[in-house]
Amino acid sequence: xxxxxxxxREVLKWKNLKKYLIEYGKLALILFIVTSSLxxxxxxxxxxxxxxxxxxxxxxxxxxxxxLTTPRNIPLTNIALPFAQLLKWNDPxxxxxxxxxxxxxxxxxxxxxxxxxxxxxxxVAGDTLEIKNKILYVNGKQSPIPTHVQYARNFTxxxxxxxxETFPKGVVQNEDNxxxxxxxxxxxxxxxxxxxxxxxxxxxxxxxxxEVVSVNxxxxxxxxxxxxxxxxxxxxxxxxxxxxxxxxxxxxxGFVPRRNIVGKPMIAYWSWNSNIPTSSIFELxxxxxxxxxxxxxx
Numbered sequence: 001x002x003x004x005x006x007x008x009r010e011v012l013k014w015k016n017l018k019k020y021l022i023e024y025g026k027l028a029l030i031l032f033i034v035t036s037s038l039x040x041x042x043x044x045x046x047x048x049x050x051x052x053x054x055x056x057x058x059x060x061x062x063x064x065x066x067x068l069t070t071p072r073n074i075p076l077t078n079i080a081l082p083f084a085q086l087l088k089w090n091d092p093x094x095x096x097x098x099x100x101x102x103x104x105x106x107x108x109x110x111x112x113x114x115x116x117x118x119x120x121x122x123x124v125a126g127d128t129l130e131i132k133n134k135i136l137y138v139n140g141k142q143s144p145i146p147t148h149v150q151y152a153r154n155f156t157x158x159x160x161x162x163x164x165e166t167f168p169k170g171v172v173q174n175e176d177n178x179x180x181x182x183x184x185x186x187x188x189x190x191x192x193x194x195x196x197x198x199x200x201x202x203x204x205x206x207x208x209x210x211e212v213v214s215v216n217x218x219x220x221x222x223x224x225x226x227x228x229x230x231x232x233x234x235x236x237x238x239x240x241x242x243x244x245x246x247x248x249x250x251x252x253x254g255f256v257p258r259r260n261i262v263g264k265p266m267i268a269y270w271s272w273n274s275n276i277p278t279s280s281i282f283e284l285x286x287x288x289x290x291x292x293x294x295x296x297x298x
Contacts, residue, residue: 101115238256
């Protein structure tokens with residue numbers, strides 16, 4: 001077999017190339033960690049926060065607002081990564097506008113996609129909230145009304161009108177008249193009964209990230225072990241949109257765990273009206289909301 005001769009210059013060239021690839025790989029990894037852990041961009045696709053935040057706003061999100069985590073997912077993909085909370089210096093407060101990972105619809109253990117939602121935190125762990133004739137009360141007191149809160153309907157749903165899609169499951173209530181509900185706090189003990197297990201089933205399953213709750217002959221089992229109570233493993237938050245009659249929020253899909261909190265939106269770095277057709281450069285320019293670019297979010 002004929003041997004292939006490789007010159008010293010070619011060997012040196014390949015060694016340099018390998019060196020450059022390693023260095024650029026390190027740089028790309030550092031860049032990925034920084035951009036994934038410190039800031040991120042987020043597009044607003046729905047009107048649930050109008051006019052505080054508009055559909056078509058592109059937001060810069062401060063991921064250091066509440067702490068530092070390792071990257072949660074590979075950017076621009078639906079691939080989740082196992083992440084860890086490295087540091088925590090703040091917790092969400094009532095009134096904060098928050099970006100968080102959507103936990104899933106009311107009866108879903110996990111959302112199929114990685115979706116970031118933007119809502120206002122109206123109640124924190126340990127609070128009790130209720131809504132009477134559209135007015136939100138937290139711990140028995142009327143909650144401060146956001147500056148740009150709005151309602152699409154000029155009437156209130158009657159107290160005895162039942163919206164079967166609200167959270168928790170099986171409660172006689174609607175979005176305008178929402179029954180008193182305690183927001184779980186870490187280490188709280190929830191007493192479980194055959195009468196209330198449907199309300200807490202998905203909540204517990206989400207902690208285990210799989211179906212673990214079952215009922216057999218009137219007895220409740222969690223992961224195969226009989227249980228009459230459940231110890232809460234995280235702090236939880238209740239989110240609502242400022243566009244109260246046009247917001248799919250915690251009234252319909254439930255609490256947001258602390259581990260799902262991503263950060264706070266800081267500024268709209270771009271905004272355009274997605275309802276305007278943009279088939280030409282002139283239509284595209286007409287759709288841009290120049291007055292919202294650079295607008296702070298609060």
